Amino acid sequence: xxxxxxxxxxxxxxxWILLRRELAxxxxxxxxxxxxxxxxxxxxxxxxxxxxAERSFDVTIAVSGVDEESVATAIDSAKGxxxxxxxxxxxxxxxxxxxxxxxxxAVVVTESADGPSAIVLGAVGAEMATSVAASVARxxxxxxxxxxxxxxxxxxxxxxxxxxxIYGPVIAVFIVLFGVGFVxxxxxxxxxxGTLIRLLASPISPTAVxxxxxxxxxxxxxxxxxxxxxxxTIWFGADWGDPLSVALVTVLVVLLSIAIATAIAGFSRxxxxxxALEAAVAxxxxxxxxxxxxxxxxxxxxxIVARYTPNGAAIDAFAEVSIGSSLGVIAGRLxxxxxxxxxxxxxxxxxxxxxxxx
Amino acid sequence: xxxxxxxxxxxxxxxxxxxFHPVNLAxxxxxxxxxxxxxxxxDERAATNLPLxxxxxxASPSGEQFIDTLEAEPGVTVRMFEDRAQLLRAVRRTDVVGxxxxxxxxxxxxxxxxxxxIADDGDPLHAAxxxxxxxxxxxxxxxxxxxxxxxxxxxxxxxxxxRSLGFPRAAAGMLVYWVFANAMFAAALITEDRRRGMLSxxxxxxTPAMSIVVGEVGGRFFVALxxxxxxxxxxxxxxxxxxGAVVPLAAVLITASAVAAxxxxxxxxxxxxxxxxxxxxxxxxxxxxxxxxxxxxxxxxVPPVMRTVAKLTPHAWVIDALDELVAQNxxxxxxxxxxxxxxxxxxxxxxxxxxxxRHALLAPVAAT
Numbered sequence: 001x002x003x004x005x006x007x008x009x010x011x012x013x014x015x016w017i018l019l020r021r022e023l024a025x026x027x028x029x030x031x032x033x034x035x036x037x038x039x040x041x042x043x044x045x046x047x048x049x050x051x052x053a054e055r056s057f058d059v060t061i062a063v064s065g066v067d068e069e070s071v072a073t074a075i076d077s078a079k080g081x082x083x084x085x086x087x088x089x090x091x092x093x094x095x096x097x098x099x100x101x102x103x104x105x106a107v108v109v110t111e112s113a114d115g116p117s118a119i120v121l122g123a124v125g126a127e128m129a130t131s132v133a134a135s136v137a138r139x140x141x142x143x144x145x146x147x148x149x150x151x152x153x154x155x156x157x158x159x160x161x162x163x164x165x166i167y168g169p170v171i172a173v174f175i176v177l178f179g180v181g182f183v184x185x186x187x188x189x190x191x192x193x194g195t196l197i198r199l200l201a202s203p204i205s206p207t208a209v210x211x212x213x214x215x216x217x218x219x220x221x222x223x224x225x226x227x228x229x230x231x232x233t234i235w236f237g238a239d240w241g242d243p244l245s246v247a248l249v250t251v252l253v254v255l256l257s258i259a260i261a262t263a264i265a266g267f268s269r270x271x272x273x274x275x276a277l278e279a280a281v282a283x284x285x286x287x288x289x290x291x292x293x294x295x296x297x298x299x300x301x302x303x304i305v306a307r308y309t310p311n312g313a314a315i316d317a318f319a320e321v322s323i324g325s326s327l328g329v330i331a332g333r334l335x336x337x338x339x340x341x342x343x344x345x346x347x348x349x350x351x352x353x354x355x356x357x358x
Numbered sequence: 359x360x361x362x363x364x365x366x367x368x369x370x371x372x373x374x375x376x377x378f379h380p381v382n383l384a385x386x387x388x389x390x391x392x393x394x395x396x397x398x399x400x401d402e403r404a405a406t407n408l409p410l411x412x413x414x415x416x417a418s419p420s421g422e423q424f425i426d427t428l429e430a431e432p433g434v435t436v437r438m439f440e441d442r443a444q445l446l447r448a449v450r451r452t453d454v455v456g457x458x459x460x461x462x463x464x465x466x467x468x469x470x471x472x473x474x475x476i477a478d479d480g481d482p483l484h485a486a487x488x489x490x491x492x493x494x495x496x497x498x499x500x501x502x503x504x505x506x507x508x509x510x511x512x513x514x515x516x517x518x519x520x521r522s523l524g525f526p527r528a529a530a531g532m533l534v535y536w537v538f539a540n541a542m543f544a545a546a547l548i549t550e551d552r553r554r555g556m557l558s559x560x561x562x563x564x565t566p567a568m569s570i571v572v573g574e575v576g577g578r579f580f581v582a583l584x585x586x587x588x589x590x591x592x593x594x595x596x597x598x599x600x601x602g603a604v605v606p607l608a609a610v611l612i613t614a615s616a617v618a619a620x621x622x623x624x625x626x627x628x629x630x631x632x633x634x635x636x637x638x639x640x641x642x643x644x645x646x647x648x649x650x651x652x653x654x655x656x657x658x659x660v661p662p663v664m665r666t667v668a669k670l671t672p673h674a675w676v677i678d679a680l681d682e683l684v685a686q687n688x689x690x691x692x693x694x695x696x697x698x699x700x701x702x703x704x705x706x707x708x709x710x711x712x713x714x715x716r717h718a719l720l721a722p723v724a725a726t
Binding site for chain 2 (some may be wrong): 032043101149298
């Protein structure tokens with residue numbers, strides 16, 4: 001009987017049989033389960049616990065010199081809800097206090113003929129506290145203070161994205177991108193072991209073989225995403241946003257990874273080459289795509305480049321969905337992902353068919 | 359002498375297999391510095407930069423002046439938005455760490471003007487943004503000549519308990535991560551040797567088992583040490599990382615390399631399955647240990663439970679020691695606790711790895 005004979009039905013049937021075989025092998029392989037299911041969950045948990053912790057602006061600022069009270073008052077009136085301790089220290093002891101670790105920053109006010117001025121000292125690693133102390137010191141010495149402006153604090157409504165909401169999508173995209181090579185490597189392994197040639201000698205068409213590999217990767221990618229979505233939602237209360245939009249972005253990212261895997265399989269000649277290409281592609285995309293680093297901390301040019309990488313656009317789309325933006329807002333980002341998928345996928349598919357047929 | 363030559367031969371084989379692979383070479387020498395550059399620049403900005411968003415509603419020269427004054431504050435950058443909705447979106451997305459709205463009519467309210475600050479009080483950066491905005495508001499209208507050039511910020515001082523940020527922190531994290539990641543990846547070579555029967559064949563030669571054990575551990579030790587020296591040297595050239603005195607740095611790198619070498623061999627003897635799968639599992643484990651150990655973010659900012667868990671990884675002890683060297687210019691005595699823990703761990707891992715590898719070498723021979 002011709003299992004995967006000519007025609008669409010045969011191809012689908014052949015793909016299904018191969019996919020079932022691959023999935024059966026996968027679920028029996030503890031290392032595959034570890035890397036596909038356990039590792040993403042563990043990484044998501046570590047990142048969410050580590051980066052999602054509630055913190056406060058908890059610093060100690062020392063003040064000394066002339067008119068130290070005005071500096072202390074200026075800090076006190078500006079600090080709002082921040083946890084700032086103010087200590088008054090003797091003159092000339094600011095450096096020692098910082099070096100001892102008793103204060104993060106110190107404001108030393110001196111008096112001259114032109115009026116008061118100040119030197120602000122800070123510890124390595126306490127640059128933000130030093131900047132804040134300098135701002136407050138400016139206010140303490142400014143003259144005349146006549147037209148003060150009131151500041152009314154307003155909550156942003158929905159809280160800004162938390163650790164699990166930022167890093168959940170980042171980790172999911174990262175894991176899927178790093179997993180792309182396993183299909184390419186398995187194809188090469190099958191070629192080296194001779195199982196691929198035997199498979200192709202059977203009535204199963206090369207298209208069926210390719211579809212089964214793609215489908216396997218789709219299943220694995222979706223499982224990885226679901227594992228991270230459920231983990232961050234249930235354990236850390238992450239709000240990923242509208243489920244349909246999340247599903248759409250997820251599917252597009254997984255299709256992108258399949259396209260990259262197809263290209264890697266097509267352009268590499270051995271498992272070792274596939275591994276090298278996989279590492280190069282994944283690390284390049286991760287490097288320029290703004291993974292693991294909040295976009296606001298990237299240099300301007302790097303942030304722009306990141307938004308035009310497919311993975312950067314996808315992470316950006318997840319952030320928009322999470323804060324409740326509509327599909328119209330993320331359409332541009334999704335187009336970037338789709339364009340990359342089509343270009344890379346078509347090039348890879350053409351190439352890999354040649355490899356399989358040869 | 360013969361024993362030494364045999365040991366060196368085993369180590370040389372490992373070095374050739376490992377270092378002549380372009381991916382391994384890139385992961386050993388190029389990637390740590392490249393990724394430290396990306397992480398470092400981001401961390402540097404995160405530590406020193408306060409990105410604020412702002413909207414000036416309606417034509418308002420005084421409002422523009424308020425935003426200009428805000429932007430002139432140390433570390434503050436201001437990104438302008440078209441309207442409140444866009445600003446709110448940026449705050450929620452964390453593109454900015456607070457939004458300032460100068461409402462319409464700001465100019466027409468001398469003495470009673472008000473700005474809105476969109477900020478989440480629970481976030482430390484938002485709190486810092488609130489302090490700076492309040493400070494600027496408190497002096498708005500004062501003569502800039504009385505405050506702008508009257509505040510001098512001195513260079514940052516090393517302090518007890520201080521922690522490094524920016525490029526030095528990223529360089530330390532990446533040095534530690536890649537030394538251990540490469541060592542753990544190299545574990546797959548032993549797995550491959552065992553699958554191919556190379557260990558059995560080697561055991562049947564006159565090469566003593568101890569030569570093979572010392573050669574495998576030694577080869578890995580020299581790769582780890584060489585890599586850490588190159589990364590430390592290049593990062594000080596490219597990223598300006600000051601690693602402190604040579605002797606304590608050497609002590610940290612030597613003990614860390616010994617731990618990595620022991621871990622690599624122990625993992626190699628313990629892993630089962632095809633080489634690719636073993637390498638994947640080793641890399642996954644390296645990633646988890648790196649995340650837990652504080653290679654990607656400072657453990658000072660994580661919850662206490664994660665800080666405790668971090669101490670279960672060798673990574674955290676190495677980074678802790680490097681942190682003290684960089685931020686506090688520490689000496690050997692200052693980092694003695696970290697060196698002691700790493701030294702003991704290195705001895706334990708190397709002894710255990712040697713015993714298991716020796717067992718793996720001799721077991722097939724004994725069986726026949």
